[in-house]
Amino acid sequence: MCGMYIATRNIKIIIMEKVNQFKIFLVDDDHFCLNLYEQHLFNIGCTDVTRFDNGTDCLNSLTQNPEIIFLDHNMDVLSGFELLKKVKRFNPNIFVVMVSGQENMKTAIDALKYGAFDYILKNDHEAEKMEDVLRRITEIQKEMSKSKYPFFKKLLTFI
Numbered sequence: 001m002c003g004m005y006i007a008t009r010n011i012k013i014i015i016m017e018k019v020n021q022f023k024i025f026l027v028d029d030d031h032f033c034l035n036l037y038e039q040h041l042f043n044i045g046c047t048d049v050t051r052f053d054n055g056t057d058c059l060n061s062l063t064q065n066p067e068i069i070f071l072d073h074n075m076d077v078l079s080g081f082e083l084l085k086k087v088k089r090f091n092p093n094i095f096v097v098m099v100s101g102q103e104n105m106k107t108a109i110d111a112l113k114y115g116a117f118d119y120i121l122k123n124d125h126e127a128e129k130m131e132d133v134l135r136r137i138t139e140i141q142k143e144m145s146k147s148k149y150p151f152f153k154k155l156l157t158f159i
Contacts, residue, residue, distance in 0.1 A: 022134070023065060027052045027083065028072035028099070033122070037070060040127050044134075055083035062090050068137060070120075070130065073100035073107060081114060088115040095137050099126070 024046055026037050034051045041049050050066070052058040055078030058069070069087060073080035084096050098111035101122040108119040117137070120129045 023048045025066040025069040027058045029075045068095045
């Protein structure tokens with residue numbers, strides 16, 4: 001069950017100018033969650049959002065080169081972890097954010113171990129966490145574009 005709470009409030013449009021340029025994939029087998037995530041992203045200015053209700057369709061669409069994937073952990077057929085591993089093999093530079101209703105520390109640690117950029121717990125604060133992730137990714141990309149080092153050296157500066 002998706003716990004995102006969207007109230008009529010002033011949405012922080014301060015996120016950044018690049019947010020609406022991100023190509024974002026949403027992957028969740030819960031259509032209610034997909035609708036909430038998509039609407040929230042539209043509300044904060046993201047216009048290039050593609051939804052998938054299963055991991056297989058997402059995997060088959062990776063040639064569209066998403067920059068960010070918000071990925072449900074618990075899905076049928078292809079689990080979030082399996083999809084995460086395949087996405088990272090396809091393109092390790094895609095920011096994958098695992099979204100889960102499980103408050104299990106091992107699940108969160110495994111997600112990060114397999115290459116997830118972050119782990120968001122499904123609760124009343126999902127919207128703010130998604131915004132925070134987008135802010136951090138924007139900051140990382142800004143810093144990387146300033147540097148004159150090759151990509152792998154840029155990445156090492158953040159570690």
